Structures are given as C-alpha cells and as structure tokens.
Amino acid sequence: MPELPEVESTRRRLVPSMVRARITAVDLRRPDLRGPFPRRFAARLTGQTVNALDRRAKYLVASLSSGETLLMHLGMSGSFRTLPDGPARRAEALDPHDHVVFHMSSGRAIVFNDPRRFGMMELVAAGKLARHAVIGRLGPEPLSSNFDGAALARACRGKKTSLKAALLDQRVVAGLGNIYASEALHIAGISPTRRASILATASGAPREAAHRLADAVRFVLEKAIARQSPGTYRDDRFLVYDRAGERCSKDGCSGVIKRRVQTGRSTFFCPVCQR
DNA sequence: ATTGAGACCTGTCGGC
DNA sequence: TGCCGACAGGTCTCAA
Numbered sequence: 001m002p003e004l005p006e007v008e009s010t011r012r013r014l015v016p017s018m019v020r021a022r023i024t025a026v027d028l029r030r031p032d033l034r035g036p037f038p039r040r041f042a043a044r045l046t047g048q049t050v051n052a053l054d055r056r057a058k059y060l061v062a063s064l065s066s067g068e069t070l071l072m073h074l075g076m077s078g079s080f081r082t083l084p085d086g087p088a089r090r091a092e093a094l095d096p097h098d099h100v101v102f103h104m105s106s107g108r109a110i111v112f113n114d115p116r117r118f119g120m121m122e123l124v125a126a127g128k129l130a131r132h133a134v135i136g137r138l139g140p141e142p143l144s145s146n147f148d149g150a151a152l153a154r155a156c157r158g159k160k161t162s163l164k165a166a167l168l169d170q171r172v173v174a175g176l177g178n179i180y181a182s183e184a185l186h187i188a189g190i191s192p193t194r195r196a197s198i199l200a201t202a203s204g205a206p207r208e209a210a211h212r213l214a215d216a217v218r219f220v221l222e223k224a225i226a227r228q229s230p231g232t233y234r235d236d237r238f239l240v241y242d243r244a245g246e247r248c249s250k251d252g253c254s255g256v257i258k259r260r261v262q263t264g265r266s267t268f269f270c271p272v273c274q275r
Numbered sequence: 276a277t278t279g280a281g282a283c284c285t286g287t288c289g290g291c
Numbered sequence: 292t293g294c295c296g297a298c299a300g301g302t303c304t305c306a307a
Contacts, residue, residue, distance in 0.1 A: 003300055034283080034302080058301075076301055077285075097285085116284045118301060134302090161278060170302085177300055241300090263279055266298085 004175030005224035017108035035120035057174035067126030075118025149211030164192035
C-alpha cells in the first residue's frame with residue numbers, strides 16, 4: 001500500500017517507538033531484500049540511537065547516532081508494525097514474511113513485513129546521502145514549497161513521454177505512485193495520455209495546466225494523509241483508480257471511467273472530463 | 276539522454 | 292474443487 005501518503009503515515013506511527021530510542025538488537029530473518037544490503041547489517045545498527053525518522057519521496061530515512069543513515073523502502077507490499085519487544089522475540093509472534101525486526105530500547109519491536117520482497121534497506125555512510133544514486137536525483141517533495149506549477153513545468157519541458165508516465169518519474173516529483181497519479185490527473189481534468197511537454201511553453205514557462213496539475217497533486221496527497229491519520233474515518237474510495245466501468249463522479253460529467261495500460265501500469269481516467 | 280519493456284517475487288482473484 | 296492467467300499501490304536494468 002505504499003505511495004507517499006502511506007509512507008508518511010507509517011513514519012508518523014513509528015516515531016514514538018523509534019526516535020530517541022536505541023537499537024538493542026536487529027533480527028535479520030531474511031536478508032535477501034532488494035538493494036545493497038551491507039554485510040554485518042545487524043551488527044552495524046546495534047547500539048545506535050535513532051535521532052530522527054524522516055521521509056523523502058517513498059523512502060523512510062532514519063538518522064543514526066553514528067552519522068550514518070538507514071534508508072528503508074516498502075516496495076509494493078511492505079509494511080511496518082510495532083509490538084511489545086518481549087513477544088517479538090518469540091517465533092510464533094512472527095509471520096514468514098516478517099523479514100527484519102528492530103528491537104528498541106523504547107520497549108517496542110519494529111517489524112518489517114514484505115511478502116513480495118521488493119522492499120529495500122540500505123545503510124548509507126555519513127555525509128553521502130545527498131550524493132546517493134537515487135536520493136540525490138529525486139525531484140521536489142510535492143508537499144514542500146519547492147513544488148508548484150512552475151517546478152512541474154520545468155521538469156516536464158520537452159518531455160515526449162505521457163503526463164501519466166512523467167508523474168510516476170520520481171525525478172519529476174518525488175513520491176507520487178500509480179494511484180495518486182491517476183487521481184491527480186482526474187482532479188486537474190487533464191488526459192493521462194497527453195505529452196508531458198504540454199505543461200510548459202518552449203521557453204519552459206508554466207502553462208495554466210501546470211498550475212492546475214501541481215495543485216491537484218498537492219490536494220490528493222494532503223487529503224490522503226489526513227484520511228489515514230489514526231482515529232479519523234478512513235474512506236479509501238478513489239475518484240477513478242480501480243473504478244473502470246463506473247460513472248465519473250465529477251459534477252455534471254456523464255463519462256464512464258476507462259482503464260488503459262501506459263508503460264506497463266494501469267491508468268484510470270474519464271475520457272469525457274479529462275482532455 | 277530519454278523512453279519503454281522486462282525483470283524482480285508472492286499473493287489473490289476471477290474464469291473455466 | 293483445482294488449475295491458470297491476469298493483475299497488484301515500485302523500481303531497477305537494459306537496449307533501442
């Protein structure tokens with residue numbers, strides 16, 4: 001379930017048991033996750049204090065007392081849960097897809113579960129994060145002041161690929177995934193198949209659609225994060241995602257939601273109100 | 276350099 | 292019921 005909103009709510013959920021707590025032990029139950037898994041991963045983490053837990057795009061970024069950074073990605077099917085540390089040391093409390101367990105001095109255990117194992121963990125040396133091959137090339141955070149119509153237009157200038165594909169490119173905007181890319185295009189009323197370059201003039205200045213799309217991106221993500229806060233009503237119906245064949249919900253629109261495949265991923269859109 | 280196809284891995288669901 | 296293909300919220304690598 002992980003796009004930016006899910007990663008962000010995961011982060012918020014983990015902060016109380018993880019931040020300012022020491023890693024007392026790491027149980028690496030299955031080390032063949034994606035990414036350059038350092039040798040002696042567990043030993044290098046053990047004894048370190050987590051000074052902060054941040055998010056960049058869909059990555060969780062744990063700052064460690066050594067100055068190193070622990071990067072964590074949920075892939076397609078990853079999730080974290082916490083439980084009291086004692087029970088987490090008993091095998092029967094864990095499932096076969098619980099691959100990593102961090103035992104924390106807070107008395108909590110943080111368990112990484114990932115059936116498909118597209119998830120990733122990587123220990124990055126102090127000072128190397130900004131030049132990291134992926135992190136260093138990420139586009140703006142969509143909820144930050146660095147992201148607006150002008151930034152989006154600049155990133156899409158001259159791009160021959162579709163707008164849908166451009167929104168999934170983490171160098172254009174960091175953290176959007178397949179669901180919210182479709183949702184944002186629907187809110188903005190723009191067809192997912194149009195070329196990304198239409199957002200900018202030849203000189204790279206933003207056209208009106210760029211502002212509308214950037215606003216829609218921000219809107220869907222903020223709404224999704226708010227919806228997932230603990231204790232709030234969770235309404236996870238989407239406007240278009242996974243709703244092929246249903247009526248478009250936009251006021252006054254008589255369209256029917258269509259599904260099509262773009263660069264190998266499903267796109268959902270209304271052919272009537274998205275032009 | 277940019278772009279799209281295929282690969283990675285497991286689970287679930289719908290159709291026959 | 293069981294088998295089989297299609298599909299799943301991500302990203303990496305490779306070749307055109």
